Amino acid sequence: MASTDQHSNTTTPTEKPLSLWTRIGYGVGDIFGGGSGVIISFYYLIFLTDVVRISPSLAGTVILISKIYDSITDPFEGILCDRTRTFLGRRRPYLLIGIPLIFLSFFALFYPYSMESESARFTAVVLSYLFFSTVVSIVMLNYNALHSEITLDYHERSRLSSIRIFFSTVASILAALLPLEIVEAFADVRTGYIVMAAGFGLFFALPFIATVMAVRERPEFQKPPRPFNWREAFLTPFQNRTFVYTLAMYLFAFVAIDTVSTIVAYFIKYYLQRSGEVSFVNGTLLIAQVISLPFYVRLSRKLGKVRGYIIGLILWAVTMLFSWLIGPQSARGWVYVFAAFVGLGTGGIVVMIYAIFPDIPDVDELGSGQRREAIYSALVTFIRKLSSALAIFAVSQVLEWAGYIPPIQESLNGGMRLIEQPQSPTFLLALRLIFMLLPLVLLALALVFALRFPLTPALHQRLNALLARQRAGLPVDEGEKQVLVKTLLG
Template sequence: MKSEKLPLKTKLFYASGDIFGGGAFNIINFFYAIFLTDVIGLKMQYIAPILLIGKIWDAVTDPLMGFITDNTRTRFGRRRPYLLAGTFLVFISFFILWYPASFPNQLGKFIYALIAYIAFTTVYTMVMTPYTALGAELTLDYHERTSLNSYRLAFSLAAGLVCAVLPMLIVNAFSDIRTGYIMMAITFGLIFSIPWIGVFLFTKERKEFSKEKSAFNFFNMFFEPFKIKSFRLLIAMYLFAYLSIDVVSTIFAYYTKYYIGNEGLLPIALGALFITEIVFIPFYAFIAKKTSKNISYILGALVWCVAGFILFTLPPDVTMFHIILMAATIGAGVSGVAVMPHTIFGDVTDVAELKFGKREEGTLSGLMTFVRKVASGLAVAGVTFSLGIAGFVNPIDGVEQLQPESFLFALRFIISFVPIILLVLGIIAAVRYPLNPKRHEKLREYLEAKRENETIKEELEKEITELKKELI
């Protein structure tokens, strides 16, 4: 059985699509809540329902988009037409999201922010669901999937680094903060939209995976994949890792501004975090190749947990060096828990083919992000609502107000211990994850023989029967 080596050109152009996937929500997670409170003037308590409603809408549309892309048939394939459409729609939706509209009351501000957020998440789903599904079929090789997704994460984290540092530099370059946000939206709208042209032109889909259409069945689409043990454990690893990322991202700007008292420290700390994430990608890829992907995940989660404990002990007058060191250590952990679920996803689609007899990467991708976004919406809404209850005081006429001790303690607890709790749950799932390189090699050999209608060796049939018990 030959190895499926992907050309470097294919890896690079495919990976460039995650400039949008990794960058857009970093800007949103780090700066959108504080944009709504400090620029739009929306009260903290109203941000929670915006994020919750938007996330739930986003989540519901993911599996629907997965079904749509699985059953799309065009001369450009099942996935790529939606990526081309993203070139225009990504720019428009991102610009609207950050347009500092003026309304005289809280209701008007709330409605505008909600519509803008829903419009953006709809476009995000339309593009990223087929994009993720496409990656699972570009190569079927266990290690090439790790390589492909390592390139993808490198682009994602590089975008995350730029999106952590550059937005506020652009905003603050203008005397009028509203003009600054408009220019930031235009700049990043272009950065996020242009790469999709390259993804469309320089990737190919497998025609053999496009033969059979599926009838729409709501129950099967939402619940059948959860019968697969490997998929359930992947969902858990992915969910707990990215919930941790979402929670920290949402409040990091508040932590540096109101607890540390140094708003200018934010881009420096985020820069250290994302640079470390990028640097450690080859390390975790190496560990995954030498052992397995779930081991890399566990290692990254443990590093982050240690950093979280230390972070809680830091006083507000801590030196810049200590904050940068903590951010870098967290980044070293995030690198492992962020990349591995994406590399594992492709392997789990093979397990699903073993279970159902057909390829449904889009449906699995949509369902995976559905679960994450519902949980993320609840978690982020809970965090922002909790900070409001804890006593956050909005700036008055652009002037920051003294924050109560209850709010500052809530910041410290959430940024430190909530990720630890979530990551421990992720580690438990990773320990139980059953697929390793040796088992995947047998699985791939069996699936390739089935696709070619070849006679299956009796020994392989026995091995697959036993393997089903472990994987499904």
């Protein structure tokens, strides 16, 4: 790494700081990405098994079908968006179209279908999830792509990431605390879910009005696209070493997050026997995430984004070891202390990985000479949904295998209530093992890639300087370019 220090003083083009309006306008868009993901991770599986009343294995299959569909459609959506040229730019038209679709798709996702046949309910749920998944892909891949285009500055991207994660986490707190409170405010649980779905659908859709108004795309990235090439579109991203390492860090860490998010409601309700505290424990975790954001942004300026990620990862892994010591007889406060430390650890992982992703298209431009933010965003969006699907599917299969007993539906004062049933010792043991061991294994794998991550702040500074000359049609130092290609692309 001697060459890194040797060129660390290379001048980079001056990048004007973003206005507060641009930062906030962009940041509020992740209310949808963060909030909807939390509701699905925390409550969707239990909604399908307890309210729609399909078996855990079928509920997990719903998510798996959606991800097979995404594996086909997401890359094509990314290609389409990168090749779009309009007076609004490449990204904002899709965000504008997405506003009504976000509301409709989220409402359909949590609509409590009540057909007599389980197969009919299963079919309705699959179609609803495919609709929602398509909308998430179109909206979020363009939203994520904007992060790389708004600013080229390494540290400004970290600040922008912290603002979007702030709004994402605030939305996540509301998404953790309010859904069950809304549902339980109604005598009929189905009516409660309908109201909850409509309210959150609007909450997720409307902020994109501000995003479309506040953000402007870079005119130098609007050049006519090259002729389409299948190999370039689908294979070359995986020849980018920096992207592959980032993807591995993202995939392993977020599967761990999704595993815990999916099973925590079962863990609190059936093992800790504290049904009424699910929302408050989740809220504590997410509030701790918000509190951690300024700390990790400052840390990344001193140590770099990847070291901030590693610190968050280690803190979370150590905290998970203590989950085995928490039981039904533990003092109530310990559960909230545990949740807070999980939030402090996962906060570092989330904010740093979303600060790293905008740097990937810069590395790609070094080799391809193109700006392909949406292709990378499509892959990231797909991996995010795939990670969630794998976690939910795996958890659902284990719950079924371990003998999960769903609650009984009971009519009361004209409404329908759920009466929880005692679970077997086998089920409770499986619950505890998944909750602790699976995240630890996944975090260990993420750490391996993080320790070998090639893009340092100094290397990004050199990369930005070279790309600025390349875009302007000026001669570049070919020796420097080859060093960067070998280090970052492999």
